[in-house]
Amino acid sequence: MLLLCVPKPYRDEARLRKLYGDSAKRIFIPRTTKELANLVKEREETALRLEKAEIALIKKANAARNKFYRNNPQSAGVRRWFTTGRAIQTLNDQNTGNGKDMSSHNEMTTIDSGETVRQSNEPREAVLPDIQFLPEIELQDNVNDAEGGKNVPAHEEEEIKAEDLDYVHPYGLRPDLADVRGSVAAQWIPAEDRPHHRPIGNFGRRVDTIRWTRNRLKELNKEIFQLRRRIRRGEADPLPAAFIEFDTQEAAHAAQQVVVHHLPLQMAPGLLGIRPEEVIWESLRMKWWERIIRRLLILCGITAAIIFWSIPAAFVGLVSNIDYLTKEVPFLHWVNDLPSFVKGVIGGFLPPFALSVLMALVPIILRICAAQAGIPSLVIGELFTQNAYFAFQVVQVFLVTTITSAASGALQSIIENPLGIQSLLAQNLPKASNFYLSYILIQCLATGGTGILQAFSLIRHQIVAKTSDVPRTRFKTWHKLRPARWGGIFPVFTNMGVIALSYACIAPLILVFCAGGMAFMGLVWKYNLIYVFDTSTDSKGLFYPRALQQLIIGLYLAQICLIGLLILNKAYGPMGLVIALLLFTGLIHFLLRDAISRLMWNLPQTLALEEQIQEEEKIKLAANNDSGEANGNDAGGAAASYFDVEQAFGDEEEEAELEDTDEDDHHVVSNRGLEGAGNIRMALTAWVKSAAIEKFKTEADKYGINEYLRRAFAFLRNGDGEEPPGFLIRWLHPEEHEDFVALRKLLPQEERPPIAYKEGDKRATYEPPELWLPKPTLWIPRDEARVSRQEVAHTRLSTPISDLGAELSKSGRIVIDNIDAAPFEEHRLLL
Structure with a gap:
């Protein structure tokens, strides 16, 4: 039951329990969560923006990759690398054909919009133009990942956890590919083509959408966690409402029909059968x-x-x-x-x-x-x-x-x-x-x-x-x-x-x-x-x-x-x-x-007692019929049950006559001349009625009307009570044949297990969604360029994400090959 307009003194669980007694099973008093609701809404919108940006990045990178392979069929297995300042090319002497000596020193490499990563000490080529092509290096001792089809170095196989098989660097690509933001997509598109927007909070300056939304999600997750903890501690003010769960349906309806508060419009109305998703x-x-x-x-x-x-x-x-x-x-x-x-x-x-x-x-x-x-x-x-x-x-x-x-x-x-x-x-x-x-x-x-x-x-x-x-x-x-x-x-x-x-x-x-x-x-x-x-x-x-x-x-x-x-x-x-x-x-x-x-x-x-009362009446009727048959009063049973032989008939009349004798004689008016006239009139009326009925029966039997009516009523009644009643009887007596007990018997009587909530299930409580909604889950398509693998590996640090069940086709369309693999939970309430 939901109570509205609860005054401040009664926004307390102990007082409400004292008011409704032991039948109140659980009591929920929601608290003010307006600020939290705004943060949760912003997190949902930010996550959706990130999801769209991820999909746009995947489609752009794969479109550029496919275009390059169409224009350069001889470069199959070769990947491009875009940087903002310079391009680094790692080649073997036999692949480049030059015999320059390579310097061995640590070098800061700028990758994808200014993010720097220190590379290991290994031979490097001199500074090259902005666009270079890197041959794809196939690993000899790789194991094939059964789920995603990517290769993982054999010496790292034992270190990989089962849940991380799809997202381990180098994402099935070159082993020396830098594990930084956007490094896989940067092989095909420059940083300028990445999704971007201009937030108002950044004074309209352009920012990278994926990077900005990831950082914003981390901030929102922290703020939401801290605010939820403060609300659960009771630091927020309670709302003027209360949810009360009773142990039985009868107790809930009894409580709803009681006038609770002495002031008008307080703690009213009480709404029954309301569920959290309906509020x-x-x-x-x-x-x-x-x-x-x-x-x-x-x-x-x-x-x-x-x-x-x-x-x-x-x-x-x-x-x-x-x-x-x-x-x-x-x-x-x-x-x-x-x-x-x-x-x-x-x-x-x-x-x-x-x-x-x-x-x-x-x-x-x-x-x-x-x-x-x-x-x-x-x-x-x-x-x-x-x-x-x-x-x-x-x-x-x-x-x-x-x-x-x-x-x-x-x-x-x-x-x-x-x-x-x-x-x-x-x-x-x-x-x-x-x-x-x-x-x-x-x-x-x-x-x-x-x-x-x-x-x-x-x-x-x-x-x-x-x-x-x-x-x-x-x-x-x-x-x-x-x-x-x-x-x-x-x-x-x-x-x-x-x-x-x-x-x-x-x-x-x-x-x-x-x-x-x-x-x-x-x-x-x-x-x-x-x-x-x-x-x-x-x-x-x-x-x-x-x-x-x-x-x-x-x-x-x-x-x-x-x-x-x-x-x-x-x-x-x-x-x-x-x-x-x-x-x-x-x-x-x-x-x-x-x-x-x-x-x-x-x-x-x-x-609640109607069915029990009907069963008791049937037992009494059966017991009376059995006792009547045992005493041999089949014919006169009705008359015997109607007249009470122990009742003293006539005593009331004698007492009335004694009382009338005390009155004066001039108040008594004799009408003996009319005595018996009423009985004669009743006898004549009964005789006329019986004669008319007998005449009607004779004429009805003569023309077959009685048989027709008998069949018609038998068809409508559907038997003598042993079979279900017909339409006419049900329509004339709905209180007998379509009452609560009769209609409840028409429902399927299947034994269902009792509803059991899991421990810690927030949906089992009457709390606003912003108090229990989990982090938004993102779903992006898996692609041949392996951009989605790196995006999943980096984005899941901010919010859950998956690329299973959806793929990007060669034509650039998203194909859902397994809808059941979607990372969204579906909670169904079976009524």
Whole structure:
């Protein structure tokens, strides 16, 4: 359970445990980590910049290498060496052909942008021009590395650790290659071509990206480690929130239903079933007054957006009436010259499609607003999005479009005859349903077809992923399934139901289109939920009942529409009946919502005992039946159980008569003339009923109606209780056949091992991610020039990195040959 707005005296584990008792298993009080969050975010961004720079360096070096070999096929096995000041060439006499004496002294060699390395005492050539070519020296006594295919000197084989086989100098190249930054890539590209950028903190001066990001990562790692240690010591202030884990589900729900604090808006609301990955940690720091102000401002902004969003929606409604626009707007006369098919597409297809695209941007904006309003959970944010997006849908897609579409067709007639507005609107409002027929077809059929084809996913997997130069992007593409964001899905189809209910009395044909479209979308979503979409949050089924409650808005609008049409046609008698029906619908809606609202969020305490009570009732019933059969009271068992022979009947009447005798005689009125009249009336009524029933049975048997009804009810009941009940019985008695106990038995009863957290697993605690996120892991492709080997060896001192599973092809494209070798951990929660 998550508690919000916890006052300072209760931000203590001991006091919270005293408040909730022994049922509180673990208590987590998060602390302020804003500075740490900024550092962790900067480290992630810096690591990604380093990864892109590494990939760019690898691609540049290999492109230069391949180009050189294409232009100089006779130089196969020869490598180039670039330096900033001079080039050093190590050659044997037989390779160079000159017999100069080589000096034997230590020499400082400048390699790759000014970094100096002292070379060993060995023969050196005199200073040569900037570009020289070095023959590749093959080692005779090398052992082949099975993993990476590189050669390692035999005398060093015993000194190599198992985990370092791929990254031991000289990376499968010349044994005298300097083990300094970029020495492998420097054989093919100069220092000026290395990735670089101009950070603001360096006053815009150019720096080498790889070197700068490595140093910055080392600094950030140190700062993050020190800050985490201070926070865990308790030096940071606690946030006004607390996570409490209980030993049982019943205890958690009991604690959630208790009013905890004596002041309003303190330690409330208590959110149940929330997991660490669902928490919006930025919202936990807000105080109660800040949360109220933010929510008020966000709601005002959404209301203003609903109003001003009607401008483009109204334009879409105007475009749907293309015949009127071509007549009244001069520069659109050319539309009349188009073929009828094209005009039909423009007037019938483009407006609904544009409206769908326009409304698709709204959920994204609403989710951002939900986070800014202080909503602490992603699930609650989706519910907030569902409510706000449904308001957008009803106002923009239905009301504004209906009014503009109907008014645009009758605008000229209204201007010419203002007094005839009643009859004109009455004639044109039903015609506006043509737009919604196209809208429902596009939303259901086109969206359903796209959902089956998964065109966007196809483009993402086959085009975007393959053209990406970052292996991390391909890993996310293939390992991350899209979640079903119900806050932006349910309102679209709920609004279709509202439109269908509203136009059911005006244009009943819309019911056929809506029913067919909904049936098709049901099949599509069944397929997608099983094979396409993924979920990482548990909504506890709250979206569907909320959509059902929102569907009642369609009844309100339908009745208001009928009232308006009846007023326009001056039918005041039926208008009064519909107004009474509108009031009755509102009353039923209020009572229904008040009855089930608490059951939506809270778990009733009786559910824990319901199954036990049902089992006890069955045992008692079986025991009574057995005792009745043993005593021989099969025929009269019901009467014997109904009448209690030990009960003294008539005593109450005698006592009442004794009390009446004390009263005065003038208060007693004799009616002996009417005595027995009630019994005669009851007897006559029973005789008439029995005679009518017998007559009906006789006629029903004569025409075979009884047999037909018996078979029909037997088909619906599916037997006498031994078999599962039929549809009619389940629909008439849901409290018996679809209650909690019956539905729980339908779930798979598989024994699963209890969830056990590993020791030191930070994901088992409710802490912000910045307190436990590990160092970012980089993934670069392996290349033939062996640049990636040296980059891995040097970069892993700053952050984890790997070049396994990805390769750079000869054409310069990155190929993922083993996606399972990606160095990223995937944690899956099985529900």
